[in-house]
Amino acid sequence: MTALPLILTVFVACAVEAIEALTIVLAAGLTREWRSTFAGLAAALVVLAAIVAVLGPTITLLPLTALRLVVGALLAVFGLQWLRKAILRATGYKALHDEASAYLREVAAAKSAAVTSRRGINDWYAFTLSFKGVLLEGLEVVFIVITFGGNQRNMGAAVIGAAAAVVVVTVTGIAVRAPLAKVPENALKFAVGIMLTSFGTFWGAEGAGVSWPGNDAALLVLVPVVALVSLGYTLLLRQRPRPGQAPAAAHSSEEVASS
Amino acid sequence: MKRLKSIGAFWYDFVIGDDWRVAAVVVAALALTALLVHAAGVNAWWLLPLCVFAALGWSLRRATAGPKP
Numbered sequence: 001m002t003a004l005p006l007i008l009t010v011f012v013a014c015a016v017e018a019i020e021a022l023t024i025v026l027a028a029g030l031t032r033e034w035r036s037t038f039a040g041l042a043a044a045l046v047v048l049a050a051i052v053a054v055l056g057p058t059i060t061l062l063p064l065t066a067l068r069l070v071v072g073a074l075l076a077v078f079g080l081q082w083l084r085k086a087i088l089r090a091t092g093y094k095a096l097h098d099e100a101s102a103y104l105r106e107v108a109a110a111k112s113a114a115v116t117s118r119r120g121i122n123d124w125y126a127f128t129l130s131f132k133g134v135l136l137e138g139l140e141v142v143f144i145v146i147t148f149g150g151n152q153r154n155m156g157a158a159v160i161g162a163a164a165a166v167v168v169v170t171v172t173g174i175a176v177r178a179p180l181a182k183v184p185e186n187a188l189k190f191a192v193g194i195m196l197t198s199f200g201t202f203w204g205a206e207g208a209g210v211s212w213p214g215n216d217a218a219l220l221v222l223v224p225v226v227a228l229v230s231l232g233y234t235l236l237l238r239q240r241p242r243p244g245q246a247p248a249a250a251h252s253s254e255e256v257a258s259s
Numbered sequence: 260m261k262r263l264k265s266i267g268a269f270w271y272d273f274v275i276g277d278d279w280r281v282a283a284v285v286v287a288a289l290a291l292t293a294l295l296v297h298a299a300g301v302n303a304w305w306l307l308p309l310c311v312f313a314a315l316g317w318s319l320r321r322a323t324a325g326p327k328p
Contacts (some may be wrong), residue, residue: 069289074274076285076311081276084318093323139273197315201307208289209296210304222308229312233319240323 003157006148009199010161013144013192016185017137018169024133026173027106032126039121040130048138052145052159059150065207071147072204078143079196083230086190091237141166144196151203194230198223278321284314 029037059067088094106129118124141162149158202212202219212218275282288310295303 069293073285073289076307077274077276077282080281080285080311080315080318083315084276084278084281084322087319088322091323143273197311201311204285204289205292205304205307208293208307210292210302210307212304218304225308226311230315233316237319237323 003154006152006154006157007161009195010144010148010158011165012188014141014162014165015169016188016192017140018166019185021134021137022169022173024106025130028126028129031107033123036121036123036126037130040127041134044131044134044138047135048142051142055146056149056155059146060153060155068151068203069207071151072200072207075147075196075200076204079193079200082189082193083197086186086193087230087234089186090234194223194227198226278318281314281318284310
């Protein structure tokens, strides 16, 4: 695989997580205090960078077969989680993730919390809210960067994809000074779920010892097949009769089938 | 102890998620694939994708068994 698909996959996956982190940072900064919020953000980024710096080189030292088996299994499980949630959201069985309402919830909580100074930080609530939000969302980014970068023996390309996503989302967030509610988040998660599941299946099976027909070119078939099966499940669930529910036509514009 | 439990719960949720059966199917499929390749000499590249699709369908079926929330 060349570096471009790797960079693009990591970019999209990381952009989704960065959007969620941005919502929390904006809620903390706009309602509390920017200085403490930025301190929390910076502290979380330092921790995440340290994890990548330690685990990144270590993981590339592992034998490729063992690495592909373990990482493939993890990625397949991780990707199936994303796909499952995205399909349930697209078919109305789970509420769509709404950045605007998530932002309002965080703002309400931030406004009601008391201001306390601790360890040289003016507003400890803003610091911890920003730190925890960025760290938790960032852990998924780190997981994707390390697994994709390690497996492709190209950690630099994975880091470029992740860094580009964070920069694009941050710059956009600063420009609009609001959560990126118009981004089709579920469609992006659906796409990322397809990529993670496909790569996880490909690498996991390789790690178990199989030789894919056509070698790396098998991915060009596997990705569309995973997408088609996922869309098939989505359509099946939409058509399924649901007791006491309105017809499936009344879905939000953020639908995976149209993405 | 409480902290350890919450760390364990976080990692379980992070890796396994809402349905542990999906993870179990993936692990079992990989083990069976390795067995077929190394013990029986069968290049079972098709097994894991089939199990992945089946696991996703099974998990969705279980999640949507009742009416929509």
